[in-house]
Amino acid sequence: MVFWQTAIQYFWRDESLVVFISVLLLSFWLIYFIKDDRKSVTNTLIFFAACQVIALLSGLVHAMNYTFAAALFHEAAVIGSGIAIIRLCGLMAFRIILPSVRLQPPRITEDIFVIIAYLAWCLVRLSYAGLDLGSIVATSAMITAVVAFSMQDTLGNILGGLALQLDNSIEIGDWIKVDDLVGRVVDIRWRSTLVETRNWETVVFPNSQLMKNKFLVLGRRSGHPSQWRRCIWFNVGLNTTPRQVTRAVEETISQADISNVAKSPAPNCVLMEIDKGVARYALRYWLTDMALDDPTDAAVRWHVYTSLERAGIPLAVEMQNIHYVKENEKYEGAIHQREAQQRLKTLKNVELFANMTNDELIALAERLKYAQFAKGNIISRQGAVAHWLYIIINGEAEVYLETPDGGRRTVNVLGRGSFFGEMGMMTGAPRSASVIATTDVECYRLDKEAFAGIMQARPGLADEITHILIERRVQLDSVLHHLDEQTRRQEKSSQRNELLVNIKRFFGL
Known part of the structure; x- marks a missing residue:
């Protein structure tokens, strides 16, 4: 009976009840609130229980009068129990208390503080045991230098992990x-x-x-949601304008409901390069779930294909081989006839040529030249001298005046069937306004040389064209200067003779 009393008295100290209650409360609190780390809490409790078994063993050894061994076992149990309590306090501080006040330090910070607390606790216990901490520090300095030299890579990885987490x-x-x-x-x-x-x-x-x-x-950009730009590449033949391709693709993608494709920024289609006989495009969209890149690419790629198919735009492959095509005269004649009919139809809708015969229009159609402008191109510059006019067959262009202060004033917006530059072709006068393509624009261009033969064959045409040009000029002046009806008539009368003389002199009539 005396043996067990001695063992229990050595095992159970005055602070033991406080320690047991603290460990149980901390463990219950942690298990209840941090479900993801229950395993860590459980392992810490098992370690604490093992330390208590060692402490009980120290009491039994002390009861058998093995004083030194009992003290050794007891000190080991105290150090182990302290480590378990430090671990539980660390979990409480970094997993419950700090997150509750909206502080979420990196996990490696928790490990550093806990390890420092472990070392401090061990040094305190060693000092109680009678060890000289000064000699330990002096000796450990040399040991630390040797360990640091031999473990450069490991220390580099540890410090690297610390830096990665601390600077986010x-x-x-x-x-x-x-x-x-x-x-x-x-x-x-x-x-x-x-x-x-x-x-x-x-x-x-x-x-x-x-x-x-x-x-x-x-997918990380400051102040923006997590999303990553992706590119869907495809090739189209050079006979299709970029405006047709980008409009067909962008309209479809912007209206489609495709999973994991961000609405903002909106997807956009751009011409990336022209090489090997094809135009290479990229549809750029923003992916919202980085784990589903290939499935989303596939869905977007299918939308691109179907949109091009509906628009009648075939995909093209890079030209790798030489193709020989034998075309007979009948085929070439059919192509030429179809193009001539299109040009003739365009000329008939132009007011300037309203008084010309069908034969004259056919001759003129043969001399038309196709011209294409991308959105933003300056088609005609104010003050420039150019002896030709343009007829728009597709797209829109803006006519504007350049003001002395460097600004611009919009005069008109031209669409399909409109023409401009007639004064330059008929009189050689400088351009009175600038014209810029507001979309991709397709035009026919007619030079003075092409028109000169018809004018010389029928000089009376100059008078008819003069009447049309005067009407257009006075109409433009009326819009710009807000002329009344009487002033408009006076302008027509005063400008008609002068303009007719200029046309005849320009064409040598």
């Missing part, structure tokens, strides 16, 4: 690209960072490698 270079859940490998960060440890790829592979990157080399964090 990457966070758990980020998608990163290292060389050709893309994956999601699932854990940042002391030595390495774990990245899971879409192929169900886990890649282990040493932290020092991430610190020394460049890597991309996908």
Whole structure:
């Protein structure tokens, strides 16, 4: 009976009840609130229980009069119990208290504080045991230098992991690209960072490698949601204008409901290059879920294909071979006839040529030249001298005046069937206004040389054209200067003779 009393008295100290109650309360609180780390709490409780078994063993050894062994076992149990309590307090502070006040320090910060507390606790207990801490520190300095030299790579990885988390270079859940490998960060440890790829592979990157080399964090932009720009590439023949392609594709993609495709920024289609006989386009869209890149690409690619098919725009392949096509005279004649009919139809709708005969229009149609302008091109510059006019067959253009202060004043918007530059072709006068393509524009261009033969064959045509030109000029002046009806008549009368003389002199009539 005396043996057990001695053992229990040595095992159960005055502070034991407080320690047991504290450990139980901390454990219950942690298990209730942090369900994801219950395993860690359970392991800590098992470690604490093992320490108490060692403490009980120290009491039994003390009862058998093995004083030194009992003291050794007891000190080990105290140090172990303290480590368990520090671990539980660390979990309470970093997993419950700090998050409750909206502070979420990196996991590695928790580990550092806990390890420092472990070392401090062990040094305190060793000092109670009678060890000289000064000699331990002096000796440990040399040992630390040797260990640091022999463990350079390991220490580099540890410090790299600390830096990655403290400066928020990457966070758990980020998608990163290292060389050709893309994956999601699932854990940042002391030595390495774990990245899971879409192929169900886990890649282990040493932290020092991430610190020394460049890597991309996908989908991250300050102040914006997480989304990553992707490109869908396709080729179209050069006989189709970029405006037709981009309009067909963008209208379809913007109206379609495609999973994981962001509405803002809106998808856009751009002409990237012209090479090997084809125009290469890219539809650029923003992916909202980095894990579903290939399925989303496939869905968007199908939408692009169907939109082009509906618009009658075939996909093209890069020209790799030489094709020989033998076309007979009948085929070439049919092509020429179809184009001539289109040109003749265009000329008949132009007011300037309203008084010309069918034969004259046919002769004129043969001399038309096709001209194409991209959106934003200046088709005609105010003050420039150019002896030709343009007839718009597709697209829109803006007519504007350049003001002395460098601004611009819109005069008119021209569409299909409109023409401009007639004064330059008929009189050689400088352009009175500038014209800019507000969309992609297709035109026919008619030079003075092409018109000169008809004018010389029928000089009376000059008088008829003069009447039309005067009407257009006075109409424009009326819009610009708000002329009344009487002033308009006076303008027509005063300008008619002068304009007719200029036309005849220009064409040598």
